[in-house]
Amino acid sequence: MIDWLILTASLPTSPSGLRVRIWRALKATGCATLREGVHILPAMASSATEFWVIERAIREGGADAHMLSLTARDVAQEKTFRELFDRSEQYAEFTQTLKQTRKSLKSAGEVELRKAIRTLERQLQAIRSTDFFVGKSAQSVAAGLETLRYEIESTLSPGEPIAGVGTIERLEIAAFQGKTWATRKRPWVDRLATAWLIRRFVDDGARFLWLQHTKKCPKTALGFDFDAARFTHVGDMVTFEVVLHSFGLEHNPALAKLGELVHFIDIGGIPVDEAAGVETLVRGLQSQHDDDDALLDAAQALFDTLYAALRTAS
Numbered sequence: 001m002i003d004w005l006i007l008t009a010s011l012p013t014s015p016s017g018l019r020v021r022i023w024r025a026l027k028a029t030g031c032a033t034l035r036e037g038v039h040i041l042p043a044m045a046s047s048a049t050e051f052w053v054i055e056r057a058i059r060e061g062g063a064d065a066h067m068l069s070l071t072a073r074d075v076a077q078e079k080t081f082r083e084l085f086d087r088s089e090q091y092a093e094f095t096q097t098l099k100q101t102r103k104s105l106k107s108a109g110e111v112e113l114r115k116a117i118r119t120l121e122r123q124l125q126a127i128r129s130t131d132f133f134v135g136k137s138a139q140s141v142a143a144g145l146e147t148l149r150y151e152i153e154s155t156l157s158p159g160e161p162i163a164g165v166g167t168i169e170r171l172e173i174a175a176f177q178g179k180t181w182a183t184r185k186r187p188w189v190d191r192l193a194t195a196w197l198i199r200r201f202v203d204d205g206a207r208f209l210w211l212q213h214t215k216k217c218p219k220t221a222l223g224f225d226f227d228a229a230r231f232t233h234v235g236d237m238v239t240f241e242v243v244l245h246s247f248g249l250e251h252n253p254a255l256a257k258l259g260e261l262v263h264f265i266d267i268g269g270i271p272v273d274e275a276a277g278v279e280t281l282v283r284g285l286q287s288q289h290d291d292d293d294a295l296l297d298a299a300q301a302l303f304d305t306l307y308a309a310l311r312t313a314s
Helices: 016-029 048-060 075-083 088-103 110-129 136-156 189-202 239-246 253-267 275-288 292-313
Strands: 003-010 032-035 038-042 064-071 180-184 207-211
Touching: 003 048, 016 048, 038 048, 048 064, 088 110, 088 136, 110 136, 110 275, 180 189, 189 239, 189 253, 189 275, 189 292, 207 292, 239 253, 253 275, 253 292, 275 292
Parallel strands: 180 207
Antiparallel strands: 003 038, 003 064, 032 038
16 A cells, blocks of 8 residues: 545635635645545655645645645555546546547648647646556557557658667767768658758768658668668657767757657657747748758758757756
């Protein structure tokens, strides 16, 4: 059995400001209510620290609050406590939303689909942040979201690579100078960021080819971000991250942070604050430039600015 935190609080009805503020804070922790004014949370919850902060805030606001730390008296009570945190209903609702989004794949536009997948990612993250006893439901909906994301990317960006397995070979930058690099035409964020990374940190004399058909990639060119390319998705890494590790650049904090941003935009995962803005800007650049060389030139300035900002923050 686990340890539990039980917060008892007696809040005044007036003024209402303290009551509303505490109610919102309690809801954010994901705690459950045993009865009015009595709230429970697993002691191992990531929000447990906030639970203690709330107790202090109530007392500082002039109201009564007490925190109890205990274990259930028996297995039956433990089961009762855990059932208060059953998120099955939320996962079922999320599954229905997945199904509705899937039905719109053929009729919805690109902006609508990308917005939908981002919204779903935030919704799932919100559920999982208060799911303290992760079970099969959580695993099932996470797999469902990944499947939907793949279907959307396949619809919007045909030829998106399937992640390979294995280790990433360490390479010497000096051996990759003045090369021709090739990827799929009309590059999206991962391909644009990778091209920027190559030009800025690997091969400043790089020349880029934009392929209509990846199977026609010249043998002398270094392919990236397509199946069977020299550099492409490996495991949970997108192409940008693979190139980072290939050339030993992953220890640069700003580049590592940029890799997290590219990863989230390309295949989802842990949200990054700047992602929505970067995605919007890249869409704007694509609408302005039909020529992929011109698109890359314009994107260079964007990624230069991002890198400078992240380096300053680091």
